[in-house]
Amino acid sequence: MAKKNDKNFEQSIKRLEEISNQLDKEDIGLDESIKLYEEGIKLAKYCYDTLKEAELKITELKKEVENSIRED
Numbered sequence: 001m002a003k004k005n006d007k008n009f010e011q012s013i014k015r016l017e018e019i020s021n022q023l024d025k026e027d028i029g030l031d032e033s034i035k036l037y038e039e040g041i042k043l044a045k046y047c048y049d050t051l052k053e054a055e056l057k058i059t060e061l062k063k064e065v066e067n068s069i070r071e072d
Contacts, residue, residue: 009050012043019043 019040022028028036 009047012047012050016040016043016047 019036022036023033023040
C-alpha cells in the first residue's frame with residue numbers, strides 16, 4: 001500500500017510541475033488557467049497531507065527506536 005501512495009505522490013508532483021509550466025505560458029486562456037490552478041491546489045494539498053503523514057510516521061518510528069535504546 002505504501003508503494004501505491006508513493007506512486008500517487010510522485011505522479012502528483014510531476015503533474016504539479018506540468019501545471020506550473022502550462023500556467024507560465026502566455027498563450028493559455030483564463031478559463032483553462034482557472035481549471036489548472038484549481039487542479040494544482042488539490043494536488044498541492046494532497047502532497048502536503050502526504051508529507052505531513054510521512055513526517056508523523058518518521059517521528060513515531062524515531063521515538064520507538066529511542067525508547068528501545070533506552071531500555072537496553
